[in-house]
Amino acid sequence: MSNTVNWKDLVLPHILSLQAYSSARDEFSGDAKVFLDANENPFDEEQHNWNRYPDPLQKDIKNQLSEIKGIASENIFLGNGSDEAIDLLFRVFCKAEESNVITCPPTYGMYKVSAAIHNVENIEISLRDDFQLDVEAILNAANEESKMLFICSPNNPTGNSLRKDSIQNLLEKFKGVVVIDEAYIDFSAQKSWMHQLKIYPNLVVLQTLSKAWGLASARLGMAFANQDLIKILNKVKPPYNISGPSQKLVSDSLKNKEGFNKQIKLILAERDKLNQELQDVPGIKKVYASDANFILVKLNEAKSIYQKLIEKGIVVRDRSNVKLCDDCLRITVGTELENKKLISALAKISS
Numbered sequence: 001m002s003n004t005v006n007w008k009d010l011v012l013p014h015i016l017s018l019q020a021y022s023s024a025r026d027e028f029s030g031d032a033k034v035f036l037d038a039n040e041n042p043f044d045e046e047q048h049n050w051n052r053y054p055d056p057l058q059k060d061i062k063n064q065l066s067e068i069k070g071i072a073s074e075n076i077f078l079g080n081g082s083d084e085a086i087d088l089l090f091r092v093f094c095k096a097e098e099s100n101v102i103t104c105p106p107t108y109g110m111y112k113v114s115a116a117i118h119n120v121e122n123i124e125i126s127l128r129d130d131f132q133l134d135v136e137a138i139l140n141a142a143n144e145e146s147k148m149l150f151i152c153s154p155n156n157p158t159g160n161s162l163r164k165d166s167i168q169n170l171l172e173k174f175k176g177v178v179v180i181d182e183a184y185i186d187f188s189a190q191k192s193w194m195h196q197l198k199i200y201p202n203l204v205v206l207q208t209l210s211k212a213w214g215l216a217s218a219r220l221g222m223a224f225a226n227q228d229l230i231k232i233l234n235k236v237k238p239p240y241n242i243s244g245p246s247q248k249l250v251s252d253s254l255k256n257k258e259g260f261n262k263q264i265k266l267i268l269a270e271r272d273k274l275n276q277e278l279q280d281v282p283g284i285k286k287v288y289a290s291d292a293n294f295i296l297v298k299l300n301e302a303k304s305i306y307q308k309l310i311e312k313g314i315v316v317r318d319r320s321n322v323k324l325c326d327d328c329l330r331i332t333v334g335t336e337l338e339n340k341k342l343i344s345a346l347a348k349i350s351s
Contacts, residue, residue, distance in 0.1 A: 005175050007202045010093050010147055011232065020235035025056050054244035057234065061247060064254045065222065071194055074227045077234065080241050082183060082206045082221030083110050088236050089204065089223075090118040093147040093177060101148040102138055106157055106322045108181060111150040121145075126323055131158040131288075133166040139173055148177045154184040157319045157330045159290030161190045171200045179204045184292035186212030186264060187271075194224040201226050211293060212264055215253055218246045267293050271333045277343045278331075282350040285327075294332045302327040305349055312345045 008016070024038035035052065044051045062073040069076075079085040094101065100121035103111045107127075115122035123146070125138045138149065149170060153162040171178050180193045182205055194205040205224040210216040220242060223233065271290060278287045278297055283305075286298040296319070299305060306318040306329060317330040331342065 003172055003174070003200055003202050005202050007177055007226075007229065010176060012092065012095060015092050015232065015236065018235050021239050023053070023056055023239040025053050026239070050244055052244070053240055054242065054247050056239050056241075058242050058247055061220075061242075061251055061254070064251060068254065068257070069192075069194065069224075071197075071224060072227075075194075075197060075224050075230060077223040077225065077230050077237075078242055079221045079223065079237065081210070081219045082181065082208045082223075083114075084237070084241060085204075085206055085221055085223040085233070086110055086114050086179075087117070088233050089148060089177070089179065090114050090120060091236055092229075092232055094118055094120045096120060098145060099147045100143070100145050101150065102141060102146055103150045104133060104138070104152075106155075106319070106324050107150070107152045108156050108183075127155075127158070129324070131155065131160050131324070133162055133170070135166050135169050138170060142174060142176070144175070146174075146176050148179055149174050150179050150181065152181040152183070153190070154182075154188050154291040156183065156292065157294075157296055157317070157322060157325060157328075159184075159288055159292045159294060159296050159330075161188055161291045164190070167193070171196075171203060174202075177202050177204060179206065181206040183208045183211055187268065187293045188291035190291065197224060197226055204229070209250060209253075212267075213253060213260060214263065215250060218249050218253075220246060220250050267333050270336060270339055271295065274331070274333055274339050274343075277339075278346075281343065281346045284346075284350075294330050296325065296328055296330050298326075298328050300327065302329050305329065305346070308349045309342075309345055312349075314342055314345055316342075 028037060038053055041051045058078045061078060062076045065076055066073040077085060096119035100123050101115055102123045102125060104127050105124050112122050123141050125134055125141055128134050151162060151167060154160060155162060182192055185192050185207060197203055207222045209218060209220045275287055275295055278284055283300045284297055288296040302320040303318060306316060309316060319325040319328045319330045
C-alpha cells in the first residue's frame with residue numbers, strides 16, 4: 001500500500017520556485033577543442049584535465065552506478081558524502097523553528113547535528129531494547145510539522161538490520177519523507193529499499209562509497225529518490241559539488257567489481273571469525289550480531305579498556321555514552337592481522 005502523502009506538498013515553497021545556478025558546464029554539452037566559457041586556466045601541463053571544471057551532474061558515474069545498482073540514473077543524486085545529501089534534504093523540506101524531524105537513537109549522529117544546524121526540532125524516539133523500531137511511538141510522536149523520519153539500516157552503532165515490516169509500516173503511515181540510510185547495506189543479506197521508489201514516492205534511500213567500496217577519502221555519497229526530487233536536490237546543491245579527481249577515482253574504482261566482491265567476502269569472513277573470538281575474551285558480556293562491517297561489544301569497564309587499547313596502538317570507538325549502549329565498544333572489522341592484534345590485546349588487558 002502506497003503512502004497517500006504528496007511529498008511535493010512538503011517542499012518549502014521558495015525551493016520549489018528556485019531558479020538554479022547555471023554553470024558554464026551546464027550550458028554546453030558536446031565535443032569541442034577550445035574552451036573559453038568558464039574562465040579557467042588554459043594550461044594543463046600534466047594532462048590530467050584538472051584545470052577544467054568537472055561535470056556538475058557526474059553523468060558518467062551515475063551511468064556506472066545505474067548498471068551496478070539496477071536503477072535509472074535519473075533516480076540518483078551524488079553528494080560530497082551522504083552528509084551533503086542529508087543537509088540538502090533539510091534545506092528542501094524543513095523550516096527553521098517550525099519543522100521537526102524524527103530520529104531513532106542510538107543511530108548515526110549527523111541527523112541530529114544537521115537538525116541543530118538548521119534550527120529544526122529533533123524528536124528522538126529510542127529504539128527498543130532489541131534495537132528495533134518502536135513504530136507505534138514514532139507514529140504517535142509525529143505531527144503536521146514532522147517533515148522527515150530518519151532510519152539507519154543496518155544501524156550504526158548497533159550493527160543490526162531493522163525489521164522490514166516495521167519500515168514498510170512507517171512508509172505507509174508516516175505523513176512525511178522517510179529517509180533510509182543504507183551505508184552498510186553491502187555487508188547485509190537484506191535487500192535495498194531503493195527498488196521500492198515507485199511504490200513509495202516519499203522514500204529517500206542513502207548509500208555511500210565510503211564503506212564497502214573503500215573510498216572514504218573520495219567523499220561520495222548517493223541518494224536514491226523519485227526523479228522530481230532528484231531534480232530539486234540538483235537545483236539546491238553547489239554547482240560543482242564532486243571534484244574532478246574524486247570523479248576520476250570513483251569511476252576507475254567502480255570498474256573493479258571483482259575486487260569489490262572479493263573484499264566484501266574477506267570482510268564478512270573476518271567478521272564471523274572476530275565475532276566468535278570476541279565471545280571467548282574474559283570480561284566481554286555480549287557480542288551483538290552484525291549486518292555491517294563492525295561489531296558492537298558490551299564489556300566490563302568499556303572506557304578503561306578503550307584507553308588501554310589506545311596505549312597498545314589500537315583504536316576502537318567508545319560508544320558507552322550512547323543511549324542503549326552502556327559499556328559498549330564498536331569495533332570495525334579489520335584485516336586478519338589487525339583482528340588478531342585486537343584479540344591478543346584484549347586477552348592481555350582482561351587477564
